[in-house]
Amino acid sequence: MKAYKSLSREELQTLLVELESAFEDAKGKGLNLNMARGKPSAAQLDMCMPLLSQIDEASDCISEGVDCRNYGEVTGIAEAKKLMGDMIGVPAENVIVCGNASLPIMYDTISRSVTFGVNGSTPWCKLDKVKFLCPVPGYDRHFAITELFGIEMINIPMTQSGPDMELVKQYVENDPAVKGIWCVPKYSNPQGITYSDDTVRAFAALKPAAEDFRIFWDNAYAVHDLYEDTKDTLLEIFSECKKRGNENIVYEFCSTSKVTFAGAGIAAVASSKENLKWFEKTMTIQTIGYDKLNMLRHVRYFKDINGIYEQMKKHADFLRPKFEAVLQVFDTELSGLEIGSWIRPHGGYFISFDAMEGCAKEIVAKCKEAGVTLTGAGATFPYKKDPKDSNIRIAPSFPTPEEMVEAANIFVLCVKLVSVKKLLGLF
Amino acid sequence: MKAYKSLSREELQTLLVELESAFEDAKGKGLNLNMARGKPSAAQLDMCMPLLSQIDEASDCISEGVDCRNYGEVTGIAEAKKLMGDMIGVPAENVIVCGNASLPIMYDTISRSVTFGVNGSTPWCKLDKVKFLCPVPGYDRHFAITELFGIEMINIPMTQSGPDMELVKQYVENDPAVKGIWCVPKYSNPQGITYSDDTVRAFAALKPAAEDFRIFWDNAYAVHDLYEDTKDTLLEIFSECKKRGNENIVYEFCSTSKVTFAGAGIAAVASSKENLKWFEKTMTIQTIGYDKLNMLRHVRYFKDINGIYEQMKKHADFLRPKFEAVLQVFDTELSGLEIGSWIRPHGGYFISFDAMEGCAKEIVAKCKEAGVTLTGAGATFPYKKDPKDSNIRIAPSFPTPEEMVEAANIFVLCVKLVSVKKLLGLF
Numbered sequence: 001m002k003a004y005k006s007l008s009r010e011e012l013q014t015l016l017v018e019l020e021s022a023f024e025d026a027k028g029k030g031l032n033l034n035m036a037r038g039k040p041s042a043a044q045l046d047m048c049m050p051l052l053s054q055i056d057e058a059s060d061c062i063s064e065g066v067d068c069r070n071y072g073e074v075t076g077i078a079e080a081k082k083l084m085g086d087m088i089g090v091p092a093e094n095v096i097v098c099g100n101a102s103l104p105i106m107y108d109t110i111s112r113s114v115t116f117g118v119n120g121s122t123p124w125c126k127l128d129k130v131k132f133l134c135p136v137p138g139y140d141r142h143f144a145i146t147e148l149f150g151i152e153m154i155n156i157p158m159t160q161s162g163p164d165m166e167l168v169k170q171y172v173e174n175d176p177a178v179k180g181i182w183c184v185p186k187y188s189n190p191q192g193i194t195y196s197d198d199t200v201r202a203f204a205a206l207k208p209a210a211e212d213f214r215i216f217w218d219n220a221y222a223v224h225d226l227y228e229d230t231k232d233t234l235l236e237i238f239s240e241c242k243k244r245g246n247e248n249i250v251y252e253f254c255s256t257s258k259v260t261f262a263g264a265g266i267a268a269v270a271s272s273k274e275n276l277k278w279f280e281k282t283m284t285i286q287t288i289g290y291d292k293l294n295m296l297r298h299v300r301y302f303k304d305i306n307g308i309y310e311q312m313k314k315h316a317d318f319l320r321p322k323f324e325a326v327l328q329v330f331d332t333e334l335s336g337l338e339i340g341s342w343i344r345p346h347g348g349y350f351i352s353f354d355a356m357e358g359c360a361k362e363i364v365a366k367c368k369e370a371g372v373t374l375t376g377a378g379a380t381f382p383y384k385k386d387p388k389d390s391n392i393r394i395a396p397s398f399p400t401p402e403e404m405v406e407a408a409n410i411f412v413l414c415v416k417l418v419s420v421k422k423l424l425g426l427f
Numbered sequence: 428m429k430a431y432k433s434l435s436r437e438e439l440q441t442l443l444v445e446l447e448s449a450f451e452d453a454k455g456k457g458l459n460l461n462m463a464r465g466k467p468s469a470a471q472l473d474m475c476m477p478l479l480s481q482i483d484e485a486s487d488c489i490s491e492g493v494d495c496r497n498y499g500e501v502t503g504i505a506e507a508k509k510l511m512g513d514m515i516g517v518p519a520e521n522v523i524v525c526g527n528a529s530l531p532i533m534y535d536t537i538s539r540s541v542t543f544g545v546n547g548s549t550p551w552c553k554l555d556k557v558k559f560l561c562p563v564p565g566y567d568r569h570f571a572i573t574e575l576f577g578i579e580m581i582n583i584p585m586t587q588s589g590p591d592m593e594l595v596k597q598y599v600e601n602d603p604a605v606k607g608i609w610c611v612p613k614y615s616n617p618q619g620i621t622y623s624d625d626t627v628r629a630f631a632a633l634k635p636a637a638e639d640f641r642i643f644w645d646n647a648y649a650v651h652d653l654y655e656d657t658k659d660t661l662l663e664i665f666s667e668c669k670k671r672g673n674e675n676i677v678y679e680f681c682s683t684s685k686v687t688f689a690g691a692g693i694a695a696v697a698s699s700k701e702n703l704k705w706f707e708k709t710m711t712i713q714t715i716g717y718d719k720l721n722m723l724r725h726v727r728y729f730k731d732i733n734g735i736y737e738q739m740k741k742h743a744d745f746l747r748p749k750f751e752a753v754l755q756v757f758d759t760e761l762s763g764l765e766i767g768s769w770i771r772p773h774g775g776y777f778i779s780f781d782a783m784e785g786c787a788k789e790i791v792a793k794c795k796e797a798g799v800t801l802t803g804a805g806a807t808f809p810y811k812k813d814p815k816d817s818n819i820r821i822a823p824s825f826p827t828p829e830e831m832v833e834a835a836n837i838f839v840l841c842v843k844l845v846s847v848k849k850l851l852g853l854f
Contacts, residue, residue: 100718135758264720291527293691
């Protein structure tokens with residue numbers, strides 16, 4: 001197919017008429033589809049139902065002598081530390097298992113740093129300026145936390161191998177106001193990029209200007225491969241940091257939200273003993289203990305890390321057709337038109353689409369008009385501001401493959417329509 | 428029996444020899460008993476086991492159209508709001524249901540006020556001084572939270588009808604630095620006192636000097652009656668506040684930690700819509716939702732508030748003998764000696780004992796020596812400082828009635844021994 005930008009004005013105008021007509025037809029269908037929500041479908045959740053029947057008798061509630069029904073064990077039960085540690089390749093002794101999701105752990109970590117500081121440093125609320133680096137596009141809920149706490153966010157462009165590490169190094173090693181960076185290192189949200197070994201090593205080797213700088217390593221998709229033969233592998237950062245005597249630099253987060261139940265999983269933070277000790281200091285005041293019965297359900301259901309791997313193979317079989325349905329439509333309908341680019345992810349939960357500059361908002365609006373809800377344009381950037389108004393996050397996990405095809409067709413139609421309008425200078 | 432203080436020095440010395448000898452005998456038994464922990468026994472937890480088998484099939488996971496396995500419903504499911512609201516007599520629309528315990532909700536509420544303020548007021552971290560009123564004796568974990576955040580705590584003496592409301596009113600209505608008061612209004616921890624109607628009305632009628640003053644109403648023992656015929660009733664504060672156009676003044680907390688599972692219950696906060704809206708503003712950044720499956724387990728198990736009442740009757744039958752075992756020993760062994768006083772609670776989880784001034788620490792130490800662990804003396808006061816060194820909290824819930832008798836006998840022996848020594852000026 002011919003690139004739109006190489007078309008004459010007349011050709012574009014003819015195309016516009018055709019696309020407008022197709023768009024009106026599409027609107028007439030009265031669709032109601034949603035590609036916005038990075039949440040599992042009911043059918044996917046069904047696969048984990050036996051997890052809920054793991055604990056029936058009182059004798060089932062004991063984990064290595066601990067009665068999980070009762071108070072105590074503020075850092076979680078040992079069996080759950082092992083399971084979650086294995087998921088990300090970190091020893092159990094460096095793991096604290098918390099509640100039903102990792103987001104509150106990240107929120108608490110920021111909140112704790114703001115109010116109490118980091119391992120004895122000045123609380124961030126006492127500083128004139130605190131900055132965070134934000135690889136973009138990235139995860140909106142990370143940015144929402146730092147924004148809420150009044151932390152200034154700095155965009156760091158993503159490359160195919162992770163964040164631009166030259167830029168990261170420059171900021172981190174020269175500006176003591178830079179206290180952290182948000183990372184989704186494997187199958188990044190939304191691009192599905194896995195950081196290269198060099199990128200991970202560059203992170204581990206950082207010599208921050210601020211003693212309280214930390215890498216917020218949100219390993220949300222550690223086990224979320226879509227393909228057996230093209231699994232991405234992420235270098236384990238904690239041991240890389242340790243090798244360099246730099247083990248306090250990283251907080252790693254993970255959960256089973258997208259392994260078992262989005263609303264009722266278990267979540268963990270992994271870090272150096274010194275960092276965890278600092279966490280515990282406030283955690284023991286904040287709670288008498290997280291839900292240990294839910295930890296135990298997970299441990300009993302999976303038995304060990306191999307149980308998680310097996311589960312994720314089933315997930316992959318289930319999710320793959322949804323991803324491929326979308327990518328197939330993109331390939332067929334958009335290849336060669338040069339009005340957008342996308343990445344074919346090997347895992348994770350999203351497909352990232354980059355439209356022509358200045359078109360993302362309009363595409364999302366048009367899709368909405370035709371009954372297809374997308375994540376708001378800009379959501380993948382701090383302050384919801386995509387400087388190029390280009391990135392759109394597509395979440396294929398919730399609808400069926402058939403719905404995904406239907407939604408993707410509307411999407412590509414809107415991409416074409418908006419791009420032609422843009423090229424014609426109509427908005 | 429004769430009051431110790433009326434004994435001659437010689438009589439006291441004779442008594443001392445007898446008590447020392449009895450103490451040595453007791454030590455020889457090598458006991459290992461614990462009256463420190465306000466936690467349920469395994470046998471009590473066993474009573475709730477069917478709760479864990481409420482959700483087996485996918486169809487069980489739906490609550491009024493909401494799939495509780497998935498993301499969403501940040502304020503909790505409607506059915507759980509109703510159940511928790513009924514437990515404390517507040518409409519469901521004024522309730523947010525959160526995680527597995529109320530302590531983290533209280534912590535978050537303080538943390539939020541410190542960092543973000545209260546309904547738009549100046550964040551407490553920006554103020555020179557923030558003070559909290561603390562009825563004493565009280566709950567150590569409340570005091571630990573306020574201490575952690577650097578909030579100055581002011582002791583308010585408890586009376587038989589609740590905190591000294593003259594003093595409360597004086598502080599709250601004149602000092603704008605006073606931002607809150609910790610209350611356990613029913614079967615207070617540790618005394619088991621229920622606030623009188625007049626006390627509740629006085630709270631509801633407060634006209635605080637600070638617009639961001641709030642009553643932290645920890646209704647932890649709302650349904651924890653020990654006796655059918657002598658149930659205490661607590662006036663419902665929220666509607667009292669409403670009547671006076673003062674509904675923003677109170678945050679009420681409750682949980683099922685001591686109804687179902689101490690480690691895996693559900694917890695809620697109730698307040699005015701304006702207050703809850705302020706909570707939600709940060710809550711939606713902090714979490715995508717609390718564990719809704721656990722909410723649903725509770726709803727399905729209890730069906731409605733009557734299910735909770737039935738459960739609590741069983742608890743009462745189970746706990747009553749433990750309380751009575753202790754009180755029986757106190758009555759028999761200490762009546763008339765005038766070396767200590769105690770309250771016979773109608774519910775709750777504790778018995779509060781007041782020793783002669785300056786004796787509590789020594790009694791706790793002596794008990795420890797004889798193999799009986801008690802809550803540290805002073806724990807029931809801010810900064811762990813009991814100005815009279817008099818109060819000791821006894822927790823009868825965990826041991827068996829037989830163990831409680833044994834432990835109580837050691838306790839009264841130590842009370843006698845330490846009191847005699849005190850009267851003889853030996854320490």
